[in-house]
Amino acid sequence: MTLSLTFHGAAGCVTGFCARLTTERASVLIDCGMFQGSKTLKALNYEPFPFKADEIDAVLLTHAHIDHSGLLPKLMRAGYRGPILATGGTRDLCAVMLPDAGDIQESEVRHLNRRNERRGRDLVEPIYTARDAQRTLELFKTVKLGREVQAAPGITAKYWEAGHILGSASIEVTVETHEGPVKLLFSGDLGPGGRDFLPDPEGPSGIDHLIIESTYGARVRPPMDPAARRRQLARELRDAQKAGGPLLIPAFAVERSQELLADLQILTRAGEIPEADIFLDSPLAIEATEVFQKRGWSPTMDANPFEDLRSSGRLMFLKEAWESDRLERLRGWHIILAASGMCEAGRVRKHLKRLLWRQDATVLLPGFQAAGTLGRILSEGASSVRIQGEDVMVRARVRSLDIYSGHADQAQLVAWAKARAPVAGDVFLAHGEPDALEGLRAELAEAGVAGDRLVIPTLDERFVLSKAGAAAQPGEARILPSAAARPDWHNARARLMIDLNARLEALPSDAAREAMLESLSRDLAAGPSVDARQGERREAISV
Numbered sequence: 001m002t003l004s005l006t007f008h009g010a011a012g013c014v015t016g017f018c019a020r021l022t023t024e025r026a027s028v029l030i031d032c033g034m035f036q037g038s039k040t041l042k043a044l045n046y047e048p049f050p051f052k053a054d055e056i057d058a059v060l061l062t063h064a065h066i067d068h069s070g071l072l073p074k075l076m077r078a079g080y081r082g083p084i085l086a087t088g089g090t091r092d093l094c095a096v097m098l099p100d101a102g103d104i105q106e107s108e109v110r111h112l113n114r115r116n117e118r119r120g121r122d123l124v125e126p127i128y129t130a131r132d133a134q135r136t137l138e139l140f141k142t143v144k145l146g147r148e149v150q151a152a153p154g155i156t157a158k159y160w161e162a163g164h165i166l167g168s169a170s171i172e173v174t175v176e177t178h179e180g181p182v183k184l185l186f187s188g189d190l191g192p193g194g195r196d197f198l199p200d201p202e203g204p205s206g207i208d209h210l211i212i213e214s215t216y217g218a219r220v221r222p223p224m225d226p227a228a229r230r231r232q233l234a235r236e237l238r239d240a241q242k243a244g245g246p247l248l249i250p251a252f253a254v255e256r257s258q259e260l261l262a263d264l265q266i267l268t269r270a271g272e273i274p275e276a277d278i279f280l281d282s283p284l285a286i287e288a289t290e291v292f293q294k295r296g297w298s299p300t301m302d303a304n305p306f307e308d309l310r311s312s313g314r315l316m317f318l319k320e321a322w323e324s325d326r327l328e329r330l331r332g333w334h335i336i337l338a339a340s341g342m343c344e345a346g347r348v349r350k351h352l353k354r355l356l357w358r359q360d361a362t363v364l365l366p367g368f369q370a371a372g373t374l375g376r377i378l379s380e381g382a383s384s385v386r387i388q389g390e391d392v393m394v395r396a397r398v399r400s401l402d403i404y405s406g407h408a409d410q411a412q413l414v415a416w417a418k419a420r421a422p423v424a425g426d427v428f429l430a431h432g433e434p435d436a437l438e439g440l441r442a443e444l445a446e447a448g449v450a451g452d453r454l455v456i457p458t459l460d461e462r463f464v465l466s467k468a469g470a471a472a473q474p475g476e477a478r479i480l481p482s483a484a485a486r487p488d489w490h491n492a493r494a495r496l497m498i499d500l501n502a503r504l505e506a507l508p509s510d511a512a513r514e515a516m517l518e519s520l521s522r523d524l525a526a527g528p529s530v531d532a533r534q535g536e537r538r539e540a541i542s543v
Contacts, residue, residue: 003177005184005209005470006462008050009033010431013041013459014215014370015067017431019186023175026057026152030171030186030211034070034101036344038372044478045071045127050460053078057152061086062188063168064093064254070101073128076136083141085151087159089167089295091140093254096287098137100253102130104345145169163191163201164406165255166295170203182467187212189431190408190416196226196300197259201408201416208467209425210450212417214432215368215407218439229403230263230272236364236401237273241333243397245360247276250348250375252341253285256367256404258292260337261315262305268314279327281318281347282339289317321347328354341367343374353387361396366404371433384502386494391501410443417449426453426463426470 003023009016009031016035021028035041053075061084062068072084072094086094105126113123143149143159151157154176159169168191173184185207193200224232240247251257257280267273280286292306309315318324324347327336338348352374355361369375377385379400384393408416417427427450429437441454455470457463460477463470504513 003175003182003465004462004473005211005428005465006051006460006475007428007430007457008460009035010067010213011457011459011461012434012437013037014368014431014433015041016044016071017062017068018071019211019430020051020056021155021173021175021184023154023177025154027051027055028058028060028152028155028173029056029075030060030173031062031068031188032059032071032075033068034066036067036342036373037370040479041372045074046124047478049075049078050478053080056080056082058082058155059084060151060157060171060173060186061090061094062162062171062186063165064090064097065165065189065252066097066101068188069094069098071127073098073102073132073136076139077128077132080139082139083151084136084139085141085143085149085157087145087167087169088142089291090169091137091142091167092291092295093165093167093288094140095137096284096291097254098133099130100284100287102126102128102133106130108345148174158204160204161199161202162188163193163195163198164189165191165198166292170201172204172207177467179467182209182465183207184209184211184465185420187416189213189215189406190413191406192221192408192412194225197262197296197298197305199299203416203420205420206422207420208423209428209465209470210417210420210423211428211430212413212440213407214413214429214436214440216405216409217413217429217432217436217441217443219409219436220411221402221405221409224403230267232401232403233260233263234267234272236362236399237267237335240362240364240397241274241276243360243362244332245358245362245396246330246333246355247335247362247364248348248351248355249335249337249364249366250341250343250352251282251285251337251339252367253282253339253346254288255406256341257282257285257337257339258289258296258306258309259404260366261289261309264335265309265315274333275314276333276335278315278335278337279318280315280337281324281327281351282337283319284346285337285339286317286319324350327351341375342369343378349374349387352385353390353392356385356396357393359395363396363398365398365400367402368405368407384498386498391498410440413440414443414447414449417444418447421449423450423453425465425468426450426455428455428457428463428470430457 006020009018017031017033019030035044109126145159148158156174158172162168162170170188171186175182190201296306297304339346369379437456462473507513
């Protein structure tokens with residue numbers, strides 16, 4: 001019986017993880033995530049799946065983050081009716097995250113279609129709706145850590161603590177083949193360990209193939225215990241308060257927001273930071289916080305650190321849009337946590353538009369920023385950005401604080417992989433940008449993990465697996481590998497428009513501006529024809 005593994009997401013990039021295991025008897029997906037980042041990458045969310053949804057027997061879900069779960073309603077909409085196997089924590093978080101993602105799809109499409117009507121363009125449909133997401137939740141089946149379950153004919157699964165977010169798991173998959181059982185381990189996203197809010201990641205040893213995330217595969221963070229983490233946060237807060245204006249934290253709605261709120265409460269009670277009104281401006285983060293208040297028990301703390309987050313009276317939950325709009329009237333020192341963490345959607349973009357140009361404001365980025373996202377552009381020091389069609393100068397203090405990352409760094413990934421030894425077959429490196437993938441491959445090779453059997457798959461690449469190895473099979477990728485994890489032409493166009501406007505404004509007279517525009521128009525008219533450019537694009541895609 002042939003066993004194949006195909007990577008349909010997070011291959012050569014960080015987002016959209018989706019792997020498909022197929023035998024003659026069954027086909028299962030591990031995760032079904034949404035792509036985030038450049039518009040070229042996000043466009044894949046709208047395309048048909050590169051497989052038939054109704055031929056999938058089961059989905060094994062590692063955790064609730066949208067880049068791992070976000071296309072499940074699309075899968076259901078395309079005809080999938082099998083089980084979605086997940087831990088109780090993951091199921092509870094998906095119950096708030098997936099409908100929220102559907103609401104965002106519907107809202108953004110309404111705005112886009114209004115613009116398309118004015119421009120005479122075709123109308124578009126959302127990838128899925130909130131109702132689709134609610135129907136998808138009916139497919140969830142809860143599994144317990146450490147207990148083997150039958151996923152599909154000839155395929156069993158066992159879930160292990162991953163320590164990434166509430167409910168997150170690595171999944172051990174055993175497939176019956178003609179040469180006996182083949183064991184694969186999908187790491188999912190791995191936590192760094194040593195955290196007070198979550199357990200350390202675990203996993204079995206003695207497997208045949210390992211699929212490991214590589215988000216921080218090229219980065220080693222300094223050792224950080226909870227007390228040191230809070231000291232660093234306290235320094236950032238004191239500096240932000242001295243600047244005189246508000247602190248905006250674009251925080252991921254799940255896990256990051258709750259951990260920040262818990263630390264803010266601990267620091268305030270200890271008198272280590274200036275007191276402030278704190279606004280959680282994200283309906284999703286508010287609903288997720290309620291899940292944490294129910295399920296967020298910390299073995300390390302022997303308590304639920306999220307249970308009494310509102311006890312101080314300074315934390316306010318803003319569910320309604322009008323409540324969020326009222327923040328525009330506030331002046332002076334206060335703190336706003338708003339999603340999304342990469343500044344790609346949600347209410348945070350509205351706050352960035354009104355705060356980035358203010359010198360007294362501070363923007364604190366507490367997590368990973370994928371290539372092509374607004375958060376990445378800000379973290380790299382842009383002097384101006386384009387938000388929802390408007391150019392905004394960046395005068396605010398932009399700070400990055402990587403101590404709240406939910407991902408293991410390079411050293412922790414290598415240590416976790418070594419603990420899974422012996423690995424009889426191949427190690428596949430996924431969920432990372434090119435530098436991170438190459439950095440982790442070099443370190444794993446140095447550590448003697450899998451020797452020369454370290455594989456970096458590309459999008460939609462398929463491998464035929466045996467117990468001892470993997471053979472790559474030719475296939476057709478939906479996009480070029482080089483486009484998976486870098487800013488695209490949409491980013492370049494936005495940058496060009498910002499630079500052009502700045503150059504025009506800097507010229508001494510209207511006559512000089514008209515001369516510059518006439519010169520640009522002549523250059524455009526002398527360029528290649530539309531047909532020629534399309535031919536070049538077709539040639540590039542075919543290569």
